[in-house]
Amino acid sequence: MTLTSSEAPNLIDGFDVIGDVHGHADKLAALLDQMGYTRNAGAWAHPRRQAVFVGDLIDNGPQQVATVDIVRKMEAAGSALVAMGNHEFNAIAWHRGWRERSKKNREQHKAFLDEVVDGSPLHDEVVAWFTRLPLWFDLGGLRVIHACWDQWSMSVLSPHLANNNSMSEDGLEAAAYKGTAEFDAVEILLKGPEVPLPSEFGYLDKKQHPRVHARYRWWRNGPTTYWHRAHLPSDALGLDEQPHRGFPDIDLPTPLPVPPYVGPPVVYGHYWQTGLLQLTSPITVCVDYSAGKGGPLAAYRWSGETTLTDLHLVAAE
Ligand SMILES: [Mn+2]
Numbered sequence: 001m002t003l004t005s006s007e008a009p010n011l012i013d014g015f016d017v018i019g020d021v022h023g024h025a026d027k028l029a030a031l032l033d034q035m036g037y038t039r040n041a042g043a044w045a046h047p048r049r050q051a052v053f054v055g056d057l058i059d060n061g062p063q064q065v066a067t068v069d070i071v072r073k074m075e076a077a078g079s080a081l082v083a084m085g086n087h088e089f090n091a092i093a094w095h096r097g098w099r100e101r102s103k104k105n106r107e108q109h110k111a112f113l114d115e116v117v118d119g120s121p122l123h124d125e126v127v128a129w130f131t132r133l134p135l136w137f138d139l140g141g142l143r144v145i146h147a148c149w150d151q152w153s154m155s156v157l158s159p160h161l162a163n164n165n166s167m168s169e170d171g172l173e174a175a176a177y178k179g180t181a182e183f184d185a186v187e188i189l190l191k192g193p194e195v196p197l198p199s200e201f202g203y204l205d206k207k208q209h210p211r212v213h214a215r216y217r218w219w220r221n222g223p224t225t226y227w228h229r230a231h232l233p234s235d236a237l238g239l240d241e242q243p244h245r246g247f248p249d250i251d252l253p254t255p256l257p258v259p260p261y262v263g264p265p266v267v268y269g270h271y272w273q274t275g276l277l278q279l280t281s282p283i284t285v286c287v288d289y290s291a292g293k294g295g296p297l298a299a300y301r302w303s304g305e306t307t308l309t310d311l312h313l314v315a316a317e
Contacts (some may be wrong), residue, residue: 014303017052017144017267020085020109021071022292023061023111028070031297031316043077044070049301050078052137053189054269055085055146059108064115064294068126084133085146085269086190089175091144095127095299098176125189131172134165135189142302143263147192147270165195193218193257195230203236203244210239214247215271216257219284224256225249234274265308267300277313284308289315 016035017158021028029044036049037044044051051074058069074080087109093099094109106113117121122299135157136145143149158181160171167175175182194213197203202212214230222228226247238244269288279285285308291297296315300308 009242012050013048014301015050015052015139015142015144016046016299016301017054017142018299019287019289019297020052020056020269020292021053021061021067021297022056022087023058023064024069024291024297024314025063025066025070027060027291027316028156031299031314034299034316035299035314037079038109041079042224043073043079045074045077045079045237051080051299052139052144052267053080053082053265054144054287055083056087056204056269056288056292057082057085058091058112059087060111062111064112065122068129070120070242072129081137081144083137083144083146084130084135085189088130088133089172089190092127092130093173093176096173106195113228120184131169135161135186136165141264141306145266145268146190147189147262147268148258149263150188150193150218150252152258153188156181156185156188160308188258190270192216192267195226195252197230198227199239201244201247202239202252203232204239204241205236206233206245209306211215217259217280218261219280219286221260223249224252226252231271236272265302265306267302277315279308279313279314282307285313287313 032044037046038070057071058064063131071082072110075082099105116126160168172184174180175186177183193216195216197212197214202210203213217229217231227249229252231249232244236244265283267285267287271286271287271288272288272290273288285300287298287300289295289298296317298312298315301312
């Protein structure tokens with residue numbers, strides 16, 4: 001089967017959708033090598049396939065500039081497409097002064113700011129590239145987004161979108177401030193929807209902050225109960241500092257944060273998965289296996305199938 005992408009210069013026979021790199025250029029090079037990409041005139045390329053990055057290239061890891069450099073060269077050479085992640089969005093908001101320069105926000109962005117040097121010409125240039133990244137790709141039989149494919153959120157942003165689904169400066173600014181529809185839409189697309197928890201089921205996150213919302217498993221179909229749909233980090237404690245007793249099998253409040261997903265297969269990242277490489281449903285797959293904190297860098301190698309398969313997931317340490 002031969003597929004064409006509107007962005008790709010040549011006929012290709014598939015897309016390799018790569019998870020959240022988070023500053024681990026060595027893992028990226030290992031994964032590209034394993035998938036049969038080679039370096040041509042400085043840019044990694046595959047003779048018959050195109051890479052697609054789900055975003056979150058930066059923060060966390062030790063090779064921020066090297067990671068951005070590999071990916072930019074691939075994009076310029078036409079061997080990769082690149083979607084925006086929430087870390088690139090935050091980097092834009094930090095650079096513009098729209099994001100509060102709190103200790104917590106600086107800490108989360110420190111690896112990147114230290115390496116590019118906050119306020120340097122390199123910083124300006126890399127962030128300018130981030131602003132041009134599309135928020136999602138609809139590649140015909142395959143869709144790619146950082147966290148959640150949601151039509152409502154996409155239509156909210158449509159007045160701010162260029163042809164390639166990148167956002168205007170005005171749209172980016174509106175989305176940086178809580179209380180706007182643009183903010184809510186970007187939260188869902190780049191960080192995923194959440195559900196409010198009944199107060200007795202709140203939990204402490206890894207920094208011991210109390211949480212009264214949980215991530216919503218938008219990729220699941222079937223029952224809409226807390227037990228089935230709310231996602232709790234492993235080893236989470238309850239607000240009483242005892243091990244969390246889990247969520248009850250009672251219905252979520254309506255309306256639900258996003259409608260059930262219907263459409264062609266979607267590849268996304270963002271969710272810090274661990275363990276076996278596996279699909280999240282027959283038409284959804286998460287390629288974030290926590291490369292940013294000790295896990296492998298994963299990819300889904302799509303070749304036109306309408307039902308996804310675990311066998312097309314690959315990873316490199
Ligand atoms: Mn993310």
